[in-house]
Amino acid sequence: MPLMRVDMIKGRSKEEIRQILDIAYQVASEEFHLLPRDRYQIVTQHDPSEMIIEDVGLGFNRTDRFIMFSITSSPRQLEDKKRFYARLVKELHEKTGISPEDVMINITCNTKEDWSFGMGEAQFLNGKL
Amino acid sequence: MPLMRVDMIKGRSKEEIRQILDIAYQVASEEFHLLPRDRYQIVTQHDPSEMIIEDVGLGFNRTDRFIMFSITSSPRQLEDKKRFYARLVKELHEKTGISPEDVMINITCNTKEDWSFGMGEAQFLNGKL
Amino acid sequence: MPLMRVDMIKGRSKEEIRQILDIAYQVASEEFHLLPRDRYQIVTQHDPSEMIIEDVGLGFNRTDRFIMFSITSSPRQLEDKKRFYARLVKELHEKTGISPEDVMINITCNTKEDWSFGMGEAQFLNGKL
Numbered sequence: 001m002p003l004m005r006v007d008m009i010k011g012r013s014k015e016e017i018r019q020i021l022d023i024a025y026q027v028a029s030e031e032f033h034l035l036p037r038d039r040y041q042i043v044t045q046h047d048p049s050e051m052i053i054e055d056v057g058l059g060f061n062r063t064d065r066f067i068m069f070s071i072t073s074s075p076r077q078l079e080d081k082k083r084f085y086a087r088l089v090k091e092l093h094e095k096t097g098i099s100p101e102d103v104m105i106n107i108t109c110n111t112k113e114d115w116s117f118g119m120g121e122a123q124f125l126n127g128k129l
Numbered sequence: 130m131p132l133m134r135v136d137m138i139k140g141r142s143k144e145e146i147r148q149i150l151d152i153a154y155q156v157a158s159e160e161f162h163l164l165p166r167d168r169y170q171i172v173t174q175h176d177p178s179e180m181i182i183e184d185v186g187l188g189f190n191r192t193d194r195f196i197m198f199s200i201t202s203s204p205r206q207l208e209d210k211k212r213f214y215a216r217l218v219k220e221l222h223e224k225t226g227i228s229p230e231d232v233m234i235n236i237t238c239n240t241k242e243d244w245s246f247g248m249g250e251a252q253f254l255n256g257k258l
Numbered sequence: 259m260p261l262m263r264v265d266m267i268k269g270r271s272k273e274e275i276r277q278i279l280d281i282a283y284q285v286a287s288e289e290f291h292l293l294p295r296d297r298y299q300i301v302t303q304h305d306p307s308e309m310i311i312e313d314v315g316l317g318f319n320r321t322d323r324f325i326m327f328s329i330t331s332s333p334r335q336l337e338d339k340k341r342f343y344a345r346l347v348k349e350l351h352e353k354t355g356i357s358p359e360d361v362m363i364n365i366t367c368n369t370k371e372d373w374s375f376g377m378g379e380a381q382f383l384n385g386k387l
Contacts, residue, residue: 018307037312039312041310041311042326043304110366113339114339114366116361116362116364118361122339
């Protein structure tokens with residue numbers, strides 16, 4: 001936890017995808033104060049016809065490099081979310097050239113009892129986390 | 130917001146998928162009173178073996194044209210949800226022939242602070258939306 | 259409801275995937291006390307580069323057989339969740355050989371008004387369920 005789903009249009013190299021995931025994990029780890037190795041990322045790549053992404057009137061220019069990050073997590077502080085949004089977009093831009101207009105993020109909240117990381121245990125409840 | 134994920138079995142043309150997405154967006158826009166261009170849709174197409182969809186005893190005949198709409202949104206009014214369900218299914222049937230028995234919808238709720246539409250900003254919090 | 263999304267790395271046969279889904283449905287049905295045929299499962303298969311799954315320091319050995327179960331459901335009892343986690347992992351191991359270290363589960367909660375199973379109706383609200 002958190003689980004980060006990443007939807008993008010096909011065409012990136014494995015190396016570019018790995019770099020995006022590394023940046024997103026690093027930023028999440030720091031801004032959400034994650035435990036070490038709290039990394040769960042799943043990418044789904046799509047044909048351009050499978051993603052229709054507009055801008056709710058904000059005037060963004062979306063390109064084929066657009067990325068949607070969808071995060072499922074136990075509750076997070078508002079200030080941490082805001083810092084995560086800002087820093088994820090900034091670092092993706094600085095390190096990979098992805099436009100800040102091409103990054104969208106959404107978070108869905110669950111609770112600590114909603115996670116089993118392996119072995120069929122609820123590790124947030126049994127003292128292992 | 131809302132983000133609409135659409136899971137379906139492979140085999141539709143791009144034109145048919147586009148028509149489905151256009152209908153779903155139009156109905157959501159009207160029944161959920163969305164701002165203009167509040168459109169975020171992601172399709173994932175599956176092999177038939179990847180989707181097992183029964184009917185919780187309601188007697189529906191599911192076919193390969195089945196569609197699952199999974200929506201993530203800030204809270205919506207109950208009456209709006211009911212109208213959205215009814216009208217989405219009705220319009221898909223009237224305009225594309227998809228059976229009302231082949232359309233399933235689920236909604237998951239988050240909050241306004243859980244969205245960044247671009248630029249690393251939380252636009253519902255900073256006054257831009 | 260519940261909707262069970264299953265993410266895994268490509269390489270399994272259709273028969274193996276079906277067996278995994280059958281086990282997961284049977285365990286969910288019993289431990290969550292589901293109505294008959296309350297079965298909604300969607301698999302997405304990924305290239306190994308599309309899934310980065312670590313262990314939040316718990317020492318698990320993740321392999322290419324790793325499975326992530328992501329469940330959307332109306333609220334469930336804590337004890338039912340714990341039994342579901344334990345039994346799903348146990349049965350997958352006993353019946354398919356999948357390691358308990360290779361199974362991760364997360365649950366996201368919505369409400370009864372968030373489901374339409376077909377026909378554009380909210381069946382939990384109109385007395386049909």
